[in-house]
Amino acid sequence: MFKTFLRIYKYQQFHINILSIFINPFYFIRKGLYQGIRQYAPMLKGRIMDFGCGSKPYRDLFTVDHYIGVDIEVSGHSHDKEEIDVYYDGKTIPFENNYFDGVFSSEVFEHIFNLDQILSEIHRVLKPGATALFTIPFVWDEHEIPYDYGRYASFGIRHMLEQKGFEILNLDKSTHFLEVWFQLWNLYLHNLIFTKNKYVNIFLNLIFIFPFTLIGIILTNILPKQRGLYHNSIVFARKK
Structure with missing residues (x-):
């Protein structure tokens, strides 16, 4: 029973569902990522690199x-x-030129100091016309310290990818102003009160974070959406 529960708990951390509203402190940002990745993932075929x-x-x-x-x-x-x-x-991807039919990389670019070099490497190992799905954070706290080097606005990531030989097919912003506000508040509470015990954390989430998640869901579906502040860029591109 406990193993089943832990499996469900782990799965919903990234695959957001109804249960996540109650027990996932990162509901808003993970929902945006999950929906965006699920939309574009079926367009990648063949041999794929998860970078x-x-x-x-x-x-x-x-x-x-x-x-x-x-x-x-x-x-x-x-x-x-x-x-x-x-x-x-950290410098060279150990595959030959034109090896992959596509690449997926989620929440990785902020941890790469030499991003210009690595984008060239990703481009090198992709076949001409290969598809790429990237998610890149814009608003989030420092994490995996000290390996957190940057944040990228949508215009910046578009410019970088185009300079490296990618054609941007779609660039979406996941979440919007109010969702970011509620998510950052929940992140503050999470950092303040959470422990290393999963079961204690579920209880704490139900008591302290779930109410704000619920209020956030209601208000973000009622009030106008502003897209200038968002958590992530979700980019679907193609190697030229």
Whole structure:
């Protein structure tokens, strides 16, 4: 029973559902990411690279021939619960030119100091016409310290990708002003009161965070939406 519950709890952390409203302190930002990735994932086919894959939380959204997770081995960071197929050295992706039919990378670019070089590498290992799905944060707190190097507005990420030989097919902003406001408040409470015990955290979420999540859901569906402040850019692109 406990194993089943833990499996459900872990799944809803990234695959947002009704249960997430009650027990997920990151409901708004994760909902925006999940909906955006789910929209574009079916457009990637063939041999896909999940760059910065970690535990591959969105793997089941992709129906592809080969799904290869690539990540960097970081000293002092446990990779025990991650599903990395191939490690790279932070500079060169260890695949030949024109190898992949597509690439997926979610919430990774902010952790890359030499992003210009890595975008060139991603472009190199993609076949001409290959598709790319990236999610990039704009508003979020520092995390995975000290490996947090930047935030990118939609215009900045569009410019960077186009300069590296990508054609932007769609660029969406996930969440809007009010959702960001409620999510940042919930993040503040999470950082203030949460413990290392999952069961205690679920109880704390129900008492302290769920009410604000519910109020946020109601108000964000009633009041006008402003898109100038948002959590993430979701980019669907193609290698020229």
